[in-house]
Each structure stands twice: as structure tokens, then as C-alpha cells.
Amino acid sequence: MRKYLFVVLGLVWVSFSCAENVLNVYIGSNYIADDTIKRLNNACNCRLSQNYFNDNEEMLAKIVAGASGYNIIVATSYAVQELAQMGKIQSLDLARIPNLKYIDPKFLNQVYDPGNKYSVPYAYTPVFLAYNQDKMHQLGIVPNTWAVVFDPKYLVKLKGRVTMFSSSRNVFAAALLYLGKDPNSTTPADLEAARDVIDKAAPYWAKFDSDSYYRGLLRGDIWLSMSYSVDIYKTMLDAKASHSPIHIGAMLQKEGNMSELDNMVIPKSTTNINLSYQFINNALDPKSAYELSMATGSSVPNLLALQKLSKDVTSIDWIYPKDMSKIYVFKAYDPKTRILVNEMWTEIQMQCHY
DSSP states (O other): OHHHHHHHHHHHHHHHHHSOOEEEEEEOSSOSOHHHHHHHHHHHTSEEEEEEOSSHHHHHHHHHTTOOOOSEEEEEHHHHHHHHHTTOBOOOOGGGOGGGGGBOGGGSSOTTSGGGSSOEEEEEEEEEEEEEHHHHHHHTOOOSSTHHHHOHHHHTTTTTOEEEOSOHHHHHHHHHHHTTSOTTOOOHHHHHHHHHHHHHHGGGSOEEOSSSHHHHHHHTSOOEEEEEHHHHHHHHHHHHHTTOSOOEEEEOOTTOEEEEEEEEEOBTTOSOHHHHHHHHHHHTSHHHHHHHHHHHOOBOOBHHHHHHSOHHHHTOTTTSOSOGGGEEOOOOOOHHHHHHHHHHHHHHHHHOOO
């Protein structure tokens, strides 16, 4: 009996010692460099498992619905604020994140998280227009203004060739910028004016698309797209590698642009807080930030990584904007505004035919 007990205990010990240590991250796709993943796996003796979302609204909806099991969520500005207000994320012990010293101070202590109580910056992604250079030249259109996706005088030349994000926040923000208003406005009259602009422009658009629009640009059937820098940087590299005849360009708009400043937060439901802090500190290592920028074109707020990056990357204005006074970060809506915008967005999408 005693011998049998030792055998059972031995099997239990083997089972526990062989159990896989998994670090679960909820993040946008193509947002961690492969070399960083390998180094993190070795450092924490774990396996990084990535769960993807296409839009922060999608992520928030899943968390509200009870999704759990994540060690880290990478959320944009307003989403951090909303997660904190809902009590879904925990306060950070910044003493456990020594690599925070490498972050440019201008990206810290943001209005959505004073004192970085809940979040630390990961990377940021400007939102702008990417386009087919040859088609724009033929049409005599310079996409340096949001008017090209909202004003019918441009859209009549582009009908069926434009994509906009399937994101109410981004589309409303662009419309508000086009109207010369605060892109974070919660004034009902401003939002109604933005909705009117969107209603008039939407029939000319091909579709709302946040996750595969760059493929349409690369194929040549889409000529103008609301875009993320991370997607367009990679698409341009792919076009060059494949000797594509399509020449893709990109630029910021004169009215201003949104930038999704993404942050790492720790959910209250995490089952391994040590893994959470290991991920954050590893991601803030200058080597990881450098790898992220080189692999994906992400804009990184890491000072040492920036010094190492080639001027060929840091000189690209739609990755590292020169005039940050016209780059805006999203703020969280109050509940009443959120309901209003959600209702408008549902109606807009119902009126569009894909």
C-alpha cells in the first residue's frame, strides 16, 4: 500500500511539473515580433498564447460579457479608461516594471490614466489615408485632407473604391476633424453633424473594413483606405518583395489624425500576476520595442529603441508624426454618448449594402 502511494504521488508530481505554463495575451494581430516571443518564452519558461481582436469595441464587448483568463490585455486609450471604470483591470505596481524608465515621458500620465495607475504604453498607431498612387495621380486627387472620403465632389470619382474602418470611434472622429471639430466631442449637435456627413458619404464607399482593407489596396481594386501604420508598412514591404505593379502611398491629413495609443493592462481575473509583469517588463525592453518597430512598423515610445532605429523608418511622417499637435488620442465616452453613437452607428451600417 505504501509503495502504491509513492507511485501515485510520483505521478501527481510529474503531472504538475510537466504542466505547461501559458501566458495569455489579448491583443491585435501582428503586434508582437517573433524574436520577442522567443526571448519571452525562454525568460519566463512559458508559452505565449495570443488571442486577437480587430477593434477595441469588440474587445470591450467580450470583456463585459465575461471573457477571462488573460494575463495581459493590450488596449487603446479610451478602452483603458472604460476597463478601469468597469473594475475589470487592476492597479499596477510600477516598481515591478523597471523598464518603464525607457518610455518617453510625453507618453506617460495621459488624461485617460493619470499617473499610469492602470496602464503603461506599448506602441501607437496613427490613423490616416493610404492610397493607390497611380490612380490618385490620374484623378488629380491629393489625399492630404479627410474631404476626399467625405466630400461628394471627390467621391464621385472614387465610388466603390474607398474603404473606411468598421469602427464607430475612428469614422466619427475623422468626420469631426473634417468638420473642424474636436474629434472627441460629445456634444449631440456635433455628433449629429458628423453622422450627416457619414450618411452622405457612405453610399460611395465600398465597405467598412478594419482588418483586410490593405489586401484590396495591394490587389488594386481599392484605391483609398482609412489605414493603420502597422498594416500599411507591412503591405508596402510585401508589395516590394512581390514586385507588385501597384504603388501604395500614404499621408496624414491636414485637419489632424487620431492615434491609437495602445497600453498594457492586467485584468483582475489574471491567474498568474508574475507572468503578467514579466510580459510588461519584457515588452518595454528597448530590444523588444526595436524588434516590434522593425517587424511591424509600429510607432514605439521607447527612447533607446528610437535611437537605434533607421532614419528610413523614423523619418516616415505617418509612422512618427513630426507635428504631434495635430495627433489626437481617443477619450472615453460617457454612457449617454456611448449609447447615442452606438445607435447612430447601427443605423449607418444597416443602411449600407456590402
